[in-house]
Amino acid sequence: MEPNDKARTGSARNLARSLIKKCKIKEAPVSLRTIINHLQTTHDLGVYPAPNFSDRLSGILVTIESESADTQRSEIHYNENHSWHRKRFSIAHEIGHLLFNTTCSDDNVSSYDSTSMNETEANQFASELLMPLAFLKRDFKKGADVKTLAWKYIVSQEAMGWKLASNTSLLTRV
């Protein structure tokens, strides 16, 4: 990873932490409803379930700006056929795009690349939003395992496993 990319993922995590703080969320699970309500105080934002996405499409953020730029509306649509865990991650991921303003022209939809830096950044944001390290450290110290933690944070065991594995140095029980 390039130094600049590292900085971006770091700031993605920091933004997630500050959002949790602003929303006064103190423990898991992180309520996306609370986060969205908070964002709706500053953004014209709608969140909708999408019934007709294929399994490959998890979510989309659409931002519409009028020419005079005096109105802007953002909408997050998530695949409603996915599991609860996946839906939460998709919504959190799109919130990341919204806050980082990492959207692209609608002509480029077909050239979407899931491995681009913008996507990594949104994933890092979502991961930290749903599994804040500060909360995890506390819960991990109490001796919870991956399965219990995943259940508590309402994330998949896979996502929790990744989170713990990538923060081994910070998560020690001794």
Add this chain to the structure above:
Amino acid sequence: MMNEENKYQFIGKKIREAREASGLSQRELADKLGFESSTAVSYMESGERKVSVVDLEKISKLLDKDIRFFIGQEGEQLNVRVALRAETGLDKKDQDAILHIIEMAKKRTKDNGTK
């Protein structure tokens, strides 16, 4: 929000603009609309005569302009930006679903803007 009088003046100005651009005289436009004299067009362009929707529709066809041009709602360009969470390579069905969502979002943006 424009008051009614100003609105007719605005529409009149747009009619004049479109008529002049098409190279028609007031007389010629009056004839095409079936008005008895060019004064009617002159009054319409100054906003003193309230143009009817039926006449406006005729004018829009005669002068080859979208009817929204005359009420100042033409060319409200909406800038669309998107971000996805997906696997690389979307099929046609998903691309169509995305286009549909964009259209709906545009509509909601317009509706919100006019509240």
